[in-house]
Amino acid sequence: MYGSIAAVKDLSLRVRRGEFLTILGPSGSGKTTALMLLAGFVAPSKGDIRIAGKSVASVPSYRRDQGIVFQSYALFPHLTVGANLEFPLEMRGMKAAERTNHVVRMLKRVHLEDFGHRMPSQLSGGQQQRVALARALIADPPFLLLDEPLGALDRNLREEMQGELKSLHREFGKTTICVTHDQEEALTLSDRIVVMRGGQIEQTDTPESLYDRPATRFVANFLGEANILECPEFKVEHDGTPPSGTLAMLRPERVCVAARTAPKRADADQRQSIIGTVEGMIYAGALRKYHVRVGSIMLITREHVASGQQIFQPGDEVRLDWLRSDVRFVTA
Template identity: 80%
Template sequence: MEKSFVSAQIEFRSVTKLYGAIAAVKELSLTVHRGEFLTILGPSGSGKTTALMLLAGFVAPSEGDILIARKSVAAVPSYRRDQGIVFQSYALFPHLTVRRNLEFPLEMRGVKAAERAARVGRMLERVHLSELGDRMPSQLSGGQQQRVALARALIADPPILLLDEPLGALDRNLREQMQGEIKRLHKEFGKTTICVTHDQEEALTLSDRIVVMRAGQIEQIDTPEALYDRPATRFVASFLGEANILEEPGFKLELDAPQSAGTVAMIRPERVCIAAPAAPKRVDADRRQYVTGTVEDMIYAGSLRKYHVRVGGGVLVVREHVASGQQTFQFGEEVRLDWLRSDLRLVTR
């Protein structure tokens, strides 16, 4: 069930950040709701990290304003913004134990020793590190260090949590495990969370909404499902997941509605079906388009099998889940592809 957000906690109002004549962020207007997990996604140089640094107070806007709880913070230093921050490098104090790392932000806020100890104990339990409180960061695995960094950011109970490429230093299996951990902690603590990443899977897994940025500006904002299934532009379609862009497909494309100027058709690889040329057509064949092509490559990736099929003047990517008894096709074989016309999307160029 999609979450319902009732109030804005963070607002960017026409924010621009210039470095000389270069605009790292240009006229950024964005509202983040209380309790929301919002991810800013984009390639290198898109402005996503600059946006986070502006919110954290590490850099100041050249133009525009940033509001937290309806109050301007553009001139407020970072240490007075009451935000928890987790960096890609974790930034744990290497000379302090896990327990002392967690105590530090409380000590800086004047929390008394007995209360500090109690809060640290409770937090260690919540991140499943109760037995490791006396270890040094160097004695922990990457996933354990990540949990310490999250715990330290949360222990002072800030209303806002900022995550800067939080899982970038972890291997794939551990990254997937930590995605679940972050989701659990977000549900438990309910913090308004802003995450910056270039990892599309991470963004789709964690977020209530995703902001896709390009060249310092917002390309599209929406829920993960809407962004993936209904991208507005060719850039979003290609950047968020994999897309077959049918610009000059080399065959007559069948559309349910007229194609407007300045748009191009797109279909996701998992929406394309592959079969032998003589295989029976599907029961809903009148709603599908069929084309023939030649397999140029087949990639086996455990649970998935991906084909590159030359059709007309281009190559279409087909992705299917591996199943027992499934027919497979090799290089040079002729195949038939089909898809529902309703699965085609028209995106702006």
């Protein structure tokens, strides 16, 4: 509770040993508070937190055996890289010679074996992130907490570090809980994703299931783009019977765009087709997006750019079609 405001409400979550779990949500959803509760920086107003069956709700953060990586890295600026890694080992009473061996091995693992004598200010953002990860792992904690770990990096470096994080998780097998607002990061790294909204869990599932079969309109729109087919102009065709009180949803990459007069596809009997007018086209390197108006709604399509592909301009009439089996249903 923050005054009379409950930042997290009725949060019930079980994390499996060795999994990479990501808590995903927009600003104000409660994801950071959830991580602070797990880390011991915030005390729960009620309920319990258990690790391996043991309650730690009243245990202060410094007495919890955990590794933490912050968005700001939180490296000690007055210590060298090697001394930063040595610090948690020294706090645990490890002898100097053994500490040195651990530091050398860990620096080699994160490809910084020649950087042990440098100061954090002499490192790039990606190198500082590697040091922060190495420091969190070096004392072999049973679990790892990551708070927006890649948020301060540019896109290319962020993608590189996503690969490094996945590699470290496979190698060390640490139970890892990561907080982020970056959907791509969550989809890339996670075994499971918890989507939060308004201090509560909206849906928990694997990345594939969350993206392909979101339960609610919020999850569909937050985890990627979604076409919500609320349209009086045409009746949505689909396989099976939709659940009561749901809306039809279609991912943009499932929608194919073609000239109005183009020949029908070989599987046309399994598809629904409609005619619309292009209102906008966005070229994004590997992808091309169209905004197509169909009556009162705007549909988004997304296709991979290929040579010889027909390009449509605003004002062009096009045919959109999709497999009826690709239609999903979400609650409002």
